[in-house]
Amino acid sequence: SIPLFLHLVIYRSASSSTLPSFLLVGPSGSGKTSLLTLFERGGHAETRTSQAPLTVEVSLPVTTTTASSQYRSANDPSNQIHKKFLLADTPGHGKLRHHAFDSVIKPQNLKGIIFMVDAADISTSSSGTGNEALWQAAEYLHDLLLLLQKRANTKSPRGPTELPVLVAANKLDLFTALPAPLVKAALESEITNVRSLRTKGLLDSGIGMNDLDIGDEKEWLGDGGEGKFDFTQMDEVNVSVTVAGGNVLGADGPDVKQWWDWIGSNI
Numbered sequence: 425s426i427p428l429f430l431h432l433v434i435y436r437s438a439s440s441s442t443l444p445s446f447l448l449v450g451p452s453g454s455g456k457t458s459l460l461t462l463f464e465r466g467g468h469a470e471t472r473t474s475q476a477p478l479t480v481e482v483s484l485p486v487t488t489t490t491a492s493s494q495y496r497s498a499n500d501p502s503n504q505i506h507k508k509f510l511l512a513d514t515p516g517h518g519k520l521r522h523h524a525f526d527s528v529i530k531p532q533n534l535k536g537i538i539f540m541v542d543a544a545d546i547s548t549s550s551s552g553t554g555n556e557a558l559w560q561a562a563e564y565l566h567d568l569l570l571l572l573q574k575r576a577n578t579k580s581p582r583g584p585t586e587l588p589v590l591v592a593a594n595k596l597d598l599f600t601a602l603p604a605p606l607v608k609a610a611l612e613s614e615i616t617n618v619r620s621l622r623t624k625g626l627l628d629s630g631i632g633m634n635d636l637d638i639g640d641e642k643e644w645l646g647d648g649g650e651g652k653f654d655f656t657q658m659d660e661v662n663v664s665v666t667v668a669g670g671n672v673l674g675a676d677g678p679d680v681k682q683w684w685d686w687i688g689s690n691i
């Protein structure tokens with residue numbers, strides 16, 4: 425049978441292939457489905473939902489400044505037009521499957537990737553033992569970033585040269601949640617561990633790197649090797665990583681403004 429991801433690509437190219445699109449990924453339980461549901465409603469979108477994986481057409485709130493509108497005067501009528509985009513959810517696999525993922529990052533008009541993480545789930549456990557959720561999230565994000573690095577190094581003439589990544593630290597309404605700067609630090613530190621094990625060959629690659637056939641390109645993320653990983657190491661391959669907090673649900677209602685702004689500035 426056709427992998428689910430291919431259905432997504434077909435669906436998308438048959439409908440609104442010219443709309444800018446964002447891909448939503450992340451560990452299962454991080455809040456992706458909830459975000460799609462919120463964006464569908466909050467954006468007054470003409471919604472059309474399919475079986476998972478889910479693609480929804482969303483409109484940015486008119487109050488969100490987009491990169492293309494920021495130099496227009498406030499009275500410009502085109503500011504009143506909703507900026508639309510597609511947001512595609514992926515099933516919350518713990519690992520990337522290279523073939524599926526590859527077919528997702530190739531479509532035209534991909535403007536960015538949102539990696540959603542549960543900021544309450546990855547807070548360090550009080551017992552001092554390793555945190556499985558943090559490890560899972562870090563491994564997933566490591567594989568995603570490595571894939572984007574390899575994609576940049578492959579230099580396809582058609583692919584966009586830059587692809588921003590938003591790490592959306594979700595569930596900040598929960599008091600056990602780590603604030604965004606700590607989510608960033610925790611992920612960078614755990615990705616360092618993932619990378620270190622990978623370079624020692626102690627951990628299988630999650631995404632079938634051998635299939636990419638890119639010759640002798642380095643197989644590790646960023647600077648590789650022994651040092652500490654941080655997200656600025658991705659700048660070299662034009663992947664800018666932003667970590668921003670928010671919550672989709674919560675007693676005081678959602679707070680997704682920073683994510684809207686990030687989408688707006690990349691649309």
Ligand code: GDP
Nearest residue numbers: 452453454455456457458516595671672673674
């Ligand atoms: P997915 O697997 O990534 O699609 O995650 P879901 O959208 O299904 O969310 C997983 C669980 O987290 C559900 O029980 C949601 O109600 C809950 N959830 C999602 N976002 C938030 C949030 O911002 N705050 C809180 N407190 N719970 C959330």
